Amino acid sequence: MSAIVLKTHGMTHVGKVREANEDAMIVDPRWGLYAVLDGMGGAMAGDVASNRARDVIHEYVRAKKKTLEPRALLEAAITAASSAVHGEAQARRDRQGMGTTLVMALFVDDNKAWVAHVGDSRAYLLRDGRLTQLTRDHTVVAELMAQGALSPAEAENHAYKNVLSRNLGAKAEARPDLLELELVAGDRLMLCSDGLYGYASTDATSGAVAWWARRQAFLGAARERGLARSPICAVLSPDEAIDIVAGNLAEAIFHDLEKSTGVNVWTYAENLAHGWFDQGGAWAPLAEMLDLLVGAAHAVVVAIAHEDQALALLVETAVQRAFTTAEMAVGGVLAERLRVTEGELIKAHTLVQTSVDESARFQETPTIPFMPAARPVADLASPEVRAHLQAVAQAARGVVGTGRVPARNVIDAIERAALDPVNATGSAIQARELYGVRALEESGVSPLFDALDQGRAAFVTALRRAGGDPQIAVAVMRRVASAQLALAAALAGLVVEGAAPISERLREATRETASLRAEVASNEARLADLERQYATRAAKPSMLPRLPRKPGGPS
């Protein structure tokens, strides 16, 4: 393939509303490096974040491009940039909450480029008249769509479609997506921020302008309500508390209204929560502070309502949605901590189990103390729970009908295991009965696991239909879930057990194949040597048989 001549161009514009340009870019043909960064989250800090990240990435690539592989180089450069922005945000109060998106392209030779991105800045490829989006936005909705939980049409209309799930600077480490790209002559690669592809409705713009015009009233209301007395602002002076905490939020709300997104408020709230919880802060003061800010925003809405009722409703809706986004971000941080704590609980509980009774390790006891000790999963069910469980199992059989025998068998097995979870061998016996005799291949095993899923789904449906006391319903659901998991684990064990001889034969075959390959390689080497010897001898004229000349041929 012939070398491609690269032509590049970069442009950025502050837009018609803002005073500062929060975008930054790199256009460096010498190092084959191009990037667009869209800063966010905080008064005068969005541009700081994007510029800082840009400088770190540029410097890193110049220093390491010759020594690192492209993937490692990009990952390391982006992590260094995220760490730098995060460090600066943590060190300076007026920059807390800042972050930036990034999309970059690194050309590694004439026909190849790597594209990396974090956030919702995008790369597009124009080839043969077709424009293709190369990057997938790191938004909550886009990630749900990638998991198949959301259709493109549903995502398009989702109110939180632009809430970022990743950005650069919120945490010290970054999780970029990378893509290697083979280029052909005529390709056009475009890197851009959402300022190019995004848009806002007239209503949103009106709301944004109205909000921004009254930001001082919002700051005043926050001051009157005692924002500076919040424990979260303990290390700030009263003026700093207003400027940084309320000021950054006012700006984040404005930017989100302006672009019909939730990204700035999300980033603000997520960073605020991370910072506060990292210091050991509790949730309650953060919730109180958000309530206080909601109150301050409401005061602004009331003031607008004196002049224009319709505009006030518009702003109020937007502000409420902004604070809903903030709740979602804070809840996300808490949920993440909950997951981590549950992981630590598993480890700690395992240690306790090990240290308390070594011989009891393989008994069927709950490994994760998710419920208080007073309500262990593996106890004998109370009469009410047993009765409800049996009724639900009966209803579940009705849900699957008479045709699906495997699913009905699963329901029977789950019911027996759920009624008697203490019996350690129960699940294994039930699993063996269910497994029966079947071929160890997909068509033999898959229906069994499908039936397991159908049985569980039938239980869930029956339980929901049954209604009744929620506590009993929860107890039944927990027993059913535990029994189903135990059955699934026991069935998986049977499959592994069944596959073991085949695995051993496969290993033997692999060993034999390797030995045969070595023999073939040795013979090929011998053959090549013989051919070489023959060719060497054939090249000596004295050893060639003299061929008869054709009449009229060359002399």
Added chain:
Amino acid sequence: MAARLVEVRSSLDPGFARLEPRAAAAQFEAVLTHQEGFLATGDATALRGFLRSFRALRAAEGLGAENLLHAVIALGDVAIQVAQRDLGPGPRTAELIASLARLHRATARLVVEIIAEELDGRVAQLRSLAGRGGS
């Protein structure tokens, strides 16, 4: 609203996606009924209790805490979209949408509160285990 929620349930979260339409409708109606009660009375007790049970049921299905939050928020969004689509522009619609947005935020707050309480409980359990020599 419940009908629209049933239509788009696969977009709300994986737990709803697995439900049959009738079962999904029953769950959405339960959420909306409790929200309606809260909107009418201003008393969040019943809604909070309902969300706790809802969380417990979904946890038993293996769904995480953030999952409930996303589901409730997506549910609120659909409610607002339905109001905008069905009622058309006008002052009454704007008022209703503002009310729904307030309700939406309050519901999100209740879910966050439940997650925070759950986290506190786990942290206490962890401390208790550490006290028994677990870590």
